[in-house]
Amino acid sequence: MYRYDYHHRVRYRECDRMGVVYHTHYVDYFEAARTEALREMGLAYKSLEDSGIIMPVVDLSVRYRRPARYDDELVITSMFDAVPSSRVNIGYEVRRKNEKTTLVTGEVTLCFVDQQRNRPVAAPGHVRELFEVALKNSQ
Amino acid sequence: MYRYDYHHRVRYRECDRMGVVYHTHYVDYFEAARTEALREMGLAYKSLEDSGIIMPVVDLSVRYRRPARYDDELVITSMFDAVPSSRVNIGYEVRRKNEKTTLVTGEVTLCFVDQQRNRPVAAPGHVRELFEVALKNSQ
Amino acid sequence: MYRYDYHHRVRYRECDRMGVVYHTHYVDYFEAARTEALREMGLAYKSLEDSGIIMPVVDLSVRYRRPARYDDELVITSMFDAVPSSRVNIGYEVRRKNEKTTLVTGEVTLCFVDQQRNRPVAAPGHVRELFEVALKNSQ
Amino acid sequence: MYRYDYHHRVRYRECDRMGVVYHTHYVDYFEAARTEALREMGLAYKSLEDSGIIMPVVDLSVRYRRPARYDDELVITSMFDAVPSSRVNIGYEVRRKNEKTTLVTGEVTLCFVDQQRNRPVAAPGHVRELFEVALKNSQ
Numbered sequence: 021m022y023r024y025d026y027h028h029r030v031r032y033r034e035c036d037r038m039g040v041v042y043h044t045h046y047v048d049y050f051e052a053a054r055t056e057a058l059r060e061m062g063l064a065y066k067s068l069e070d071s072g073i074i075m076p077v078v079d080l081s082v083r084y085r086r087p088a089r090y091d092d093e094l095v096i097t098s099m100f101d102a103v104p105s106s107r108v109n110i111g112y113e114v115r116r117k118n119e120k121t122t123l124v125t126g127e128v129t130l131c132f133v134d135q136q137r138n139r140p141v142a143a144p145g146h147v148r149e150l151f152e153v154a155l156k157n158s159q
Numbered sequence: 160m161y162r163y164d165y166h167h168r169v170r171y172r173e174c175d176r177m178g179v180v181y182h183t184h185y186v187d188y189f190e191a192a193r194t195e196a197l198r199e200m201g202l203a204y205k206s207l208e209d210s211g212i213i214m215p216v217v218d219l220s221v222r223y224r225r226p227a228r229y230d231d232e233l234v235i236t237s238m239f240d241a242v243p244s245s246r247v248n249i250g251y252e253v254r255r256k257n258e259k260t261t262l263v264t265g266e267v268t269l270c271f272v273d274q275q276r277n278r279p280v281a282a283p284g285h286v287r288e289l290f291e292v293a294l295k296n297s298q
Numbered sequence: 299m300y301r302y303d304y305h306h307r308v309r310y311r312e313c314d315r316m317g318v319v320y321h322t323h324y325v326d327y328f329e330a331a332r333t334e335a336l337r338e339m340g341l342a343y344k345s346l347e348d349s350g351i352i353m354p355v356v357d358l359s360v361r362y363r364r365p366a367r368y369d370d371e372l373v374i375t376s377m378f379d380a381v382p383s384s385r386v387n388i389g390y391e392v393r394r395k396n397e398k399t400t401l402v403t404g405e406v407t408l409c410f411v412d413q414q415r416n417r418p419v420a421a422p423g424h425v426r427e428l429f430e431v432a433l434k435n436s437q
Numbered sequence: 438m439y440r441y442d443y444h445h446r447v448r449y450r451e452c453d454r455m456g457v458v459y460h461t462h463y464v465d466y467f468e469a470a471r472t473e474a475l476r477e478m479g480l481a482y483k484s485l486e487d488s489g490i491i492m493p494v495v496d497l498s499v500r501y502r503r504p505a506r507y508d509d510e511l512v513i514t515s516m517f518d519a520v521p522s523s524r525v526n527i528g529y530e531v532r533r534k535n536e537k538t539t540l541v542t543g544e545v546t547l548c549f550v551d552q553q554r555n556r557p558v559a560a561p562g563h564v565r566e567l568f569e570v571a572l573k574n575s576q
Contacts, residue, residue, distance in 0.1 A: 031469055032314060032482075033322055037368060038274075039315040043216040044186045051183070052448055065449075066508040077182040081220040090315060091483040135177075170330055171343075175449060176456040176507060183450055191309055204310075205369040229454060230344040316552075321494040322468070325461045355460040359498040413455075 021101045022151075022158040024057035027117070030092045040087035046124050047080065049096050050112050054128065057098035057110075061154040063147060072135050073144060078107070079129035086123045093117040103151040104143040107131050160240045161290075161297040163196035166256070169231045179226035185263050186219065188235050189251050193267065196237035196249075200293040202286060211274050212283060217246070218268035225262045232256040242290040243282040246270050299379045300429075300436040302335035305395070308370045318365035324402050325358065327374050328390050332406065335376035335388075339432040341425060350413050351422060356385070357407035364401045371395040381429040382421040385409050438518045439568075439575040441474035444534070447509045457504035463541050464497065466513045467529050471545065474515035474527075478571040480564060489552050490561060495524070496546035503540045510534040520568045521560040524548050 028049055036042040055065055068075070088094055099111040107129055114124040134141045143151075167188055175181040194204050207214070227233055238250040246268055253263040273280045282290075306327055314320040333343050346353070366372055377389040385407055392402040412419045421429075445466055453459040472482050485492070505511055516528040524546055531541040551558045560568075 029469075031465070032472070033320050033465055033468060035315045036310060037313045037315060037317040038213060038215075042311050043219065044183060044190070044311055047183045047186060048448070048450055051450060052446075055449070064508070074177060076177075076223065076226075078223050079221070080182065080223075082218070084215065084217050084219075087215075091481070168330075170326070171333070171453060172326055172329060172459050172461055174454045176452045176454060178454040181450050187309070187311055190311060191307075194310070203369070230342070316491060316493075321497065322461060322464045325464060329461070352455060354455075354501065354504075356501050357499070358460065358501075360496070362493065362495050362497075365493075 021099055022057075022061075022154045024053070024060050024098050026053035026056045026096045026098065028052065028094045028096060030088055030090055030094060032090060035090045038087075040089055041092075043082070043084055046082055046084075046114065046126065049094070049114065050098075050110075050126055050128055053096040053098045053112065054110055061150050063150050068144075068147070069135075071144075073141070074133050074135050075108070075130040076133060077128055078131050080126070082124060082126040084124050086121065088114070088116070088123050094123075100151070101155070103148050103155065104132075106140060106142055108143070160238055161196075161200075161293045163192070163199050163237045165192035165195045165235045165237065167191065167233045167235060169227055169229055169233060171229060174229045177226075179228055180231075182221070182223055185221055185223075185253065185265065188233070188253065189237075189249075189265055189267055192235040192237045192251060193249055200289050202289050207283075207286070208274075210283075212280070213272050213274050214247070214269040215272060216267055217270050219265070221263060221265040223263050225260065227253070227255070227262050233262075239290070240294070242287050242294065243271075245279060245281050247282070299377055300335075300339075300432045302331070302338050302376050304331035304334045304374045304376065306330065306372045306374060308366055308368055308372060310368060313368045316365075318367055319370075321360070321362055324360055324362075324392065324404065327372070327392065328376075328388075328404055328406055331374040331376045331390065332388055339428050341428050346422075346425070347413075349422075351419070352411050352413050353386070353408040354411060355406055356409050358404070360402060360404040362402050364399060366392070366394070366401050372401075378429070379433070381426050381433065382410075384418060384420050386421070438516055439474075439478075439571045441470070441477050441515050443470035443473045443513045443515065445469065445511045445513060447505055447507055447511060449507060452507045455504075457506055458509075460499070460501055463499055463501075463531065463543065466511070466531065467515075467527075467543055467545055470513035470515045470529060471527055478567050480567050485561075485564070486552075488561075490558070491550050491552050492525070492547040493550060494545055495548050497543070499541060499543040501541050503538065505531070505533070505540050511540075517568070518572070520565050520572065521549075523557060523559055525560070 034041050034045045095115050097113045109129050112126040132141050173184045234254050236252045251265040271280050312323045373393050375391045388406050390404040410419050451462045512532050514530045526546050529543040549558050
């Protein structure tokens, strides 16, 4: 299992009138966490997109267990355990820094699309290799 | 099955650099669609909250099939087929106005929480009644 | 002075932990209000952009006088009193429906840019004409 | 002049279909930059709010000079040169990391409000002192 921790301070605009993070924003946290997890592996999503391959989200699920609050320091962990063929599944866990309690979990599935032809394609070879290396190093 | 159609014009800020609605925003569409569906049934969410009962989202899933684009007129249909006990499941379908193709589907589960005691509670009687009437009238 | 009223129901995600609309969202309200004001005049912003002219915001100012709250029905009035040459100034007033008290005022300046050459240009002739007609009809 | 640099990586959801940061998001950047600038001075905004003093935004202005793009590493500088009496003025400059060109400038005015009485008040003594120390140390 490859795991990468992304840190985020909860912003004022992200909290609702109950004083907790509004549920939508966790999906944004996942996106930032995923981007930095891929960058850490050597895959800058911007470069992939500049090369003509985009990765749209096709499936999303989130389970909200406990609320996060204004100014909390959150750790959003991205996780995967397989090399992508046509799709990538990435799991997420959200905790407060230095706490063990899981606040929110989620999973996002992305596919690979050739932007010019607007068609799904297999994961490019260099992307598969970066996942392989990341998984090998995380054992 | 109770169904309610909420209309939304896609805004500039909702589209990403691929020119399509960024995936997060559908979760916001669901919230607006749900609020208006409940209002149509006679349940103003604000009144419920003012009475001390809040309805946090506990589960969310979204399947993205086809993209929506800037300035599209979307119809977001909220659906349910059961009277809530401790939880409410609401399904969603997103289409363009006057088109049959489903762009996005989703499901949201909410629970009922007594705000002061911060504990889950059963659906209040008048809420159950409003769901019963809505389901009866939609047959 | 041309005036156009856009209606918006305040959404849950737009309210902060003080229970009022978070200040950023008024800028989004202005964008939606402006788009519908232009559409009412016969100018679909999407068509303009499809023709290669984009209208980026160059200046923005907002004065926050009184708060709006969850579920409020707001009226956002867009106003202008001149035909654009190279820039357009649009003023805004936000009120609750059926109330006279102004909650928020603002002003946005946009310019015209030829997207392909990435250079500022004068307002296209047909845009100037639509503004002239709108101003004439509003006298 | 007290200056504090806040770093932000431009996220996918913040870019519009022109591939640039949508203008609204700079106002969110200002809020995050301001919060961290105050924290650096010893003033945690959350603590202030917990003590019953809130700081709503009363005036906002932004000038957009040049666009920022997806994945840019931005530096948002918060600046002030006076100890607040009843209001605080904070200026902002946005640049790319390691570049001198200013992309966006702005100014935000906040006031102090006693939350329980819902009335404007003078800046609390300990807040004034923190500003004095910060200004002294930045000379």
